[in-house]
Amino acid sequence: MQGQMMQQPLLVSSLITHAARHHKDQEIVSRRVEGDIHRYTFGEMAVRAKKLAQVLGRLGVEPGDRVGTLAWNGYRHLELYYAASGSGSILHTLNPRLHPDQLEWIINDAADKVLFFDLTFLPLVRDLAPKLTSVKHFVLMSDRDHLPADPASMLAYEDLVEAESGDYEWPVFDENTASSLCYTSGTTGNPKGVLYSHRSTVLHSYGVAMPDSIGISARDSVLPVVPMFHVNAWGIPYTACMVGAKVVFPGAEMDGESLYELQEAEGVTLSASVPTVWQGQLQYLEASGRRLSTLQRAVIGGAACPPAMLRTLEEDYGITVIHGWGMTETSPFGTASVLKARNLQGTREERYAVQGKQGRCVFGIDLKIIDDEGRELPWDGATAGHLMARGLWVMSRYYNRPDTDPLVDGWFATGDIATIDADGFMQITDRSKDIIKSGGEWISSIELENIAMGHPGVAMAACIGVPHQKWDERPLLVAVRKPGADVGETDLLEFFAGKIAKWWTPDAVVFVDALPMGTTGKIVKAPLRQQFQHHLAADRSPESV
Numbered sequence: 362m363q364g365q366m367m368q369q370p371l372l373v374s375s376l377i378t379h380a381a382r383h384h385k386d387q388e389i390v391s392r393r394v395e396g397d398i399h400r401y402t403f404g405e406m407a408v409r410a411k412k413l414a415q416v417l418g419r420l421g422v423e424p425g426d427r428v429g430t431l432a433w434n435g436y437r438h439l440e441l442y443y444a445a446s447g448s449g450s451i452l453h454t455l456n457p458r459l460h461p462d463q464l465e466w467i468i469n470d471a472a473d474k475v476l477f478f479d480l481t482f483l484p485l486v487r488d489l490a491p492k493l494t495s496v497k498h499f500v501l502m503s504d505r506d507h508l509p510a511d512p513a514s515m516l517a518y519e520d521l522v523e524a525e526s527g528d529y530e531w532p533v534f535d536e537n538t539a540s541s542l543c544y545t546s547g548t549t550g551n552p553k554g555v556l557y558s559h560r561s562t563v564l565h566s567y568g569v570a571m572p573d574s575i576g577i578s579a580r581d582s583v584l585p586v587v588p589m590f591h592v593n594a595w596g597i598p599y600t601a602c603m604v605g606a607k608v609v610f611p612g613a614e615m616d617g618e619s620l621y622e623l624q625e626a627e628g629v630t631l632s633a634s635v636p637t638v639w640q641g642q643l644q645y646l647e648a649s650g651r652r653l654s655t656l657q658r659a660v661i662g663g664a665a666c667p668p669a670m671l672r673t674l675e676e677d678y679g680i681t682v683i684h685g686w687g688m689t690e691t692s693p694f695g696t697a698s699v700l701k702a703r704n705l706q707g708t709r710e711e712r713y714a715v716q717g718k719q720g721r722c723v724f725g726i727d728l729k730i731i732d733d734e735g736r737e738l739p740w741d742g743a744t745a746g747h748l749m750a751r752g753l754w755v756m757s758r759y760y761n762r763p764d765t766d767p768l769v770d771g772w773f774a775t776g777d778i779a780t781i782d783a784d785g786f787m788q789i790t791d792r793s794k795d796i797i798k799s800g801g802e803w804i805s806s807i808e809l810e811n812i813a814m815g816h817p818g819v820a821m822a823a824c825i826g827v828p829h830q831k832w833d834e835r836p837l838l839v840a841v842r843k844p845g846a847d848v849g850e851t852d853l854l855e856f857f858a859g860k861i862a863k864w865w866t867p868d869a870v871v872f873v874d875a876l877p878m879g880t881t882g883k884i885v886k887a888p889l890r891q892q893f894q895h896h897l898a899a900d901r902s903p904e905s906v
């Protein structure tokens with residue numbers, strides 16, 4: 362016997378319809394690349410999104426066509442999120458920090474029909490335009506006054522939107538229709554596209570809103586610093602509409618001072634970004650002696666949150682840290698380190714130990730760890746294995762890549778190495794390509810970095826495996842000192858004593874002015890491995906190793 366409930370497809374447009382009906386006065390605030398602050402409401406956004414859907418139709422965009430964006434976090438980008446997906450075409454967010462050759466490759470691979478871009482990227486688009494084979498229209502996300510003098514084939518967003526009536530009904534279609542496309546950053550080989558569906562996107566929004574994940578509500582003012590071009594800003598643009606949270610967009614200004622000002626001015630309660638951005642914020646707070654008076658929760662993910670950062674945010678600033686893990690392939694939300702009731706009974710140190718892990722799953726996503734032969738490993742918090750994921754918002758195959766099959770027995774191989782404890786809290790020990798293999802044993806580079814960053818004189822650290830005559834590989838620590846700090850190699854190596862097995866201690870420390878940063882604000886280790894490949898050529902390892 363069938364249930365007798367209504368059938369409604371899970372569509373991205375239903376999120377904006379809900380926000381416009383139930384939270385129509387809620388604010389969306391954006392720092393614009395034009396230099397000012399823009400504010401309006403969900404009600405106004407919903408009307409403009411419909412006008413933009415009409416624009417897309419007028420530009421010849423049909424259901425299933427890809428609509429490219431090269432844009433910062435801002436209200437026009439949000440309108441595109443809804444106009445493109447809502448009208449049945451596919452939003453394709455592009456990472457402007459990629460090398461232009463990679464952007465060219467991605468845009469041609471996706472066959473984007475229209476390219477929307479912020480003023481910042483005008484020179485980039487000018488260079489790219491002749492090489493793009495599928496793009497029919499280039500739309501500057503600003504008004505006519507900002508169009509270049511030779512606007513040959515460029516259109517102004519505001520002109521286009523103003524010309525429409527907004528008299529538009531969101532079409533209803535199969536919830537498994539593709540809604541958006543995001544390419545991985547392609548640290549190995551060409552980037553690969555992940556094609557999200559309306560269904561996966563709406564379910565992911567529920568996942569992000571749950572109290573044991575990021576937990577966003579109508580009482581929040583949310584600042585997604587994580588870019589809308591990187592895995593849909595962790596789903597926040599959708600979840601904010603689902604729950605009616607105020608949204609604050611930082612535009613292109615992501616330094617500590619700009620973020621501080623925006624958070625204070627807009628009463629931000631929850632802010633989300635990668636650890637390197639938090640690092641910048643903490644440095645600003647420390648130097649200025651200021652405090653974030655409204656911020657309650659810091660969502661930190663994309664790379665491991667160093668325990669020292671967690672402690673500083675919690676103890677010095679009274680901000681609760683939510684450490685999260687995910688990937689482009691998992692929409693991205695995978696886990697969050699939100700405590701269980703029994704963790705609250707523990708000492709502060711025990712709580713930090715759990716919160717510092719990458720976290721546990723909410724319903725909708727599942728994880729397991731396996732050994733090299735594919736056997737499932739125990740959840741004891743100590744045994745590390747290959748992390749596999751599956752769930753309602755996990756990718757099943759890559760876009761345009763019928764030759765690859767990323768699933769093993771129905772599970773996606775994440776490429777991460779992790780432990781899972783008895784309570785289901787997962788902890789990443791490494792990316793499989795970063796793990797250090799010394800004498801046949803694994804050393805966790807993340808754990809060594811976490812310890813190093815707990816030293817008061819260290820701002821950032823990356824640990825890499827460097828070829829070694831006797832042990833194949835040994836850990837080398839590459840560190841950046843905090844401004845004014847004079848920590849030396851011996852100091853830092855002594856700091857590891859008692860914190861890890863002695864043979865895990867790095868063989869050497871190199872101090873550098875800055876670490877190489879990838880296009881999504883994460884430290885990239887490949888150039889360091891290249892630069893320091895001969896550093897341990899002479900056997901410098903400690904006697905005891």
Ligand code: ADP
Pocket residue numbers: 545546547548592661662663664665666684685686687688689690693719775776777789791792881
């Ligand atoms: P890529 O960096 O490959 O472009 P993503 O941005 O999707 O892709 O990054 C996903 C990867 O980032 C994960 O597989 C994992 O290695 C790493 N990552 C994400 N969150 C965390 C975290 N909290 N701690 C450690 N690593 C993380």
